[in-house]
Amino acid sequence: MTVPLSTTDSMPTVGTIRASGPSFRDGRGLDRVLVWLTLGFLVAFSALPLVYNVVMSFQSVDLFTIASFDRPFVGLDNYKAVLSQRATGTIVRNTAVFVGLSVALQLTIGFGLALYFQQRFPGSTWLRGLFLAGWIMPGLVVGGVWSWILAGDFGVMNWALQATGITSDKIFWLSDPSIALYSVIIANVWVGVPFNMILLSVGLAAIPDDVYEAAEMDGAGRIWRFLTITLPLMRAQLGAVISLGIIFTLQQFDLFAALTQGGPSNGSNVMQYWSWELSFQHYRIGQGAAVSVLMILVVICVAAIYVRSTRHEHAA
Amino acid sequence: MNMQIEIDGVDKHYGAYHALKHIDLRIPQGQFVALVGPSGCGKSTLLRTIAGLETITSGAIRIAGKDVSSAPPRARDLAMVFQSYALYPHKTVAGNMMYSMRIRGISRAKARARAEEIAKITGLEALMDRYPRELSGGQRQRVAMGRAIMREPQAFLFDEPLSNLDAALRVHMRAEIRKLHDRIGATSVYVTHDQIEAMTMADHVVVLRAGVIEQQGAPLDLYDRPVNRFVAGFIGSPAMNFVPGRIDSDGAHVILDLPDNPRLAIAGRRPAQEAVTVGLRPEHLIPGDGPNALTLPVRSVERTGSASYVRTDTQPHLMIAAADRLAGVDAGTLSVTIDPTLVHLFSPEDETALAL
Missing domain, CATH: 1.20.5 (Single alpha-helices involved in coiled-coils or other helix-helix interfaces)
Incomplete structure (x- = not known):
């Protein structure tokens, strides 16, 4: 060349x-x-x-063929194998719940905090800065801390819930199959809120005060101003935060490794963790690759939406 | 006359800063009032307290007889045109105009019909489906005006609406806004730092400085009878000349503190030997010889074609605005005369105008 x-x-x-x-x-x-x-x-x-x-993902890859490029082509066999497993349904559903709930909660709480800190009370910028702490911490460390907080027998969470009388029995956050996934979601929301808040704060700060004042003069109350001024003018930022949130959440691996390892019995397993398990624990590398290709397709769709939303921003 | 806006002893503090000091102002129904003053004088703050965008520390504001001192903007039923226009960037021209009606629950069709009607008055018909970012500065200004006159509010508030336009457009819009005011007949409060805008547009001019109303009245009253040196210097362009002087022993002349101590007749009598500041408007110093003449050394002459501006080589400089070309006058001396009734006297201590 x-x-x-x-x-x-x-x-x-x-x-x-x-x-x-x-x-x-x-x-x-x-x-x-x-x-x-x-x-x-x-x-x-x-x-x-x-x-x-x-x-x-179209080849048969195992520990013996991993070093060579010349591997048997198996067509869609890996995909068929992956999709026909008994756990597949649970894992896909878990992934959808994990992404949906995480992004929804991160967005709502992050937007709420961004609006709150927009009020400019004394110390608001300092407090807002503190929120970044969660975002800059390594995922495994966050997972380690949350696994202590959520520990069934000695965790702070159970102690707090029992001390305030909200529950009388211990909740087994990490070992109850019906709860484990939600425990990871709680930790993931905590990780993602600062990112949402900062990005949305930037968007809010870019809306000129006099546009709100004009709306006030035109007769719009607080709620109307939020619905007719803030929300439409935040469209690009909301689109960006939602698409990036989906991508980041689909990448979230550390918290599963640190908290539940996908268990118990796939109760909190999601596709990104499953792909890793298939490839590096069961050495069914072709199948692990097939799972990740399926995820890439989802990410490409989301990324396309993200690019469109930022293009709209440039036009404005 | 029916008072549309009444401001009673309004004070506004920002922490330790006293932005408005006991403002009293009465604006009759249908009047066009200009609030004018240098930047930081409180004119915009006063307008924003009327709008309800700023709270007042004490005093009362009444609009159409109703006390609105602590009411939010939407309870005051006023329309405002902002300096930056503050158009809704995500709405079309029509959307911007319809917003206030839609907020009040008026149907889309009705609001659109009204917007079309206003668009005809403001010349926006061809732009109704454009977004603000696709408009020029002058067009945005029109949209801001159109949006304000959609409703029939108790009064219109203008916050330096022309300051972002170029000079030619500004002169044009000045006349348009006044025409619109006359056509609608609503009360208007207009904030500007440009005394020419205030003088040419308003029925009533309020001059503010440092949060205090220095003087208010009809534009030409402010020009003819300024109550103090600040108003005298602020109203009129080029600005009034100020020269220190002393009343002569006859009480009917003033001796200027200029080379050769020239003597000018004044229209009345003041105590002999009284120290004064003499105010002479550039356009009242008429080149030529005659009674009450001054002979002044010339430093420079600027000719615009319609007028000539002479700067004298004296301390302080005097400005002379003459309607003729003053051919040949570029150095040397120039003789000017002044009508004694046009000589203003101010107290050097408190700067108030001295009666003649």
Whole structure:
């Protein structure tokens, strides 16, 4: 491949009045270097693994064939195997519940907090900054802390609920199959709220005060102003936060690893964790790849919606 | 006359800052009132307290006889045109105009019909389905006006609506707004820092400084009889010249503190030897010889074709605005005369106008 990286032939002609030095820095040469570096990085570390993953999902891959590219092509067998398992229904449903509830709660709480901190009371910016703590913590650490909080016998959560008289019996947050998934959702909502809040705060701050004042003069009360001014003007941010929230939630792996390992008996298993289990615990790598390809299709749809919503923003 | 807006002893504090100091103002039904003053004088704050967008610390505001001192904006039934226009960016021109009616539960068809009617008056018919971002500054300004006149409010409030337009458009819109006011006949309160806008548009001008009403009255009254040096200097363009001086021993002349100590007749009598500040409007200094003449050294002349502006080489500088071209006058001296009744005197201590 011949890439015109040479800087001499793209040197700007205006350089004659200048000393020779800045032509690389200011000219098109550096632009090209930066573009090709980025492209190269994306191809090597994102595109190739993605394509390789798709290829593997159509092959029979096990521990003996993992080192070679020449593996038997099995068509849609991996997909059929994955979709016909008894646990599949539960896991797909769990994934939908996990994503749906997580995103809905993150969005509602994050938007509520963003609106609250928009009120500019003393210390509001400091407090808002504190909320970021949850977001910058490594997922495994968050999972470790929550597994202590939610521990059945000695967890703070059960102690608090019993001390305040809300429940009399201990709740087995992590080992009750009907509750385990919701425990992970609670921890995931805690992780995702700051991101939602910050992004939505930025959007709220961009709405000029005088537009609200004009609406006030036009006779709109608080609720009408929220419905007819805030919500429509936040459309792009809401679209971005929802699509990114879905993508981030589909990526959420650490919390499952730290809290429930998908158990008990797949009670809290979701597709991203299942894909990992198939590939790296059962070494059915082709099937694990098939699950992740199915997830990629979902993410592509969501990403398309996200791109559309930000394009609308640029037009505005 | 029927008072539409009454402001009784209104004070506004922002923490320790006293933004409005005991404002009393009565605006009759149908009048066009301009609030004018330098930036930070409190004119916008006063307008916003009338609108209900700012609370008042003490005092009372009544609109059409109803006390609205602590009522929210929507209970006051006023319409406002903002400096930045504050159009709803996600709504079309028609949507912007219909908003206030839709909020009040009026049907879409009715609101649209009214919007079409207003669009005819404001020349927006062709733009009804455009978004604000697709409009020029002047068009946005019209939409803001159109949105305000959709309802028939108790009064219109204007917050420097023309300051974002270029000079030519500003002069044009000045006349349009006044025409619209006359056509609708509603009460208007108009905030501006531009005394020309205030003088040309308003029936009644209120001059504010540092949260205090310095003077209010008909535009030409403010020009002819300013009550203090601030109003005298603020109203009129180019601004009035101020020269220190002293009343002569006869009490009927003032001796200016300029080279050769020129002597000017005044229209009345003041105590002899009284120290005064003499106010002379540039356009009242008429080139030529005659009674009450001053001979002044010339520093520079600017000619616009219709007028010539002479700066004198004196301390302080005087500005002379002459209606002729003053051919040949570029240095040397220029003689000007002034009608004694046009000489203003102010107290050097408290800057109030001295009676003649």
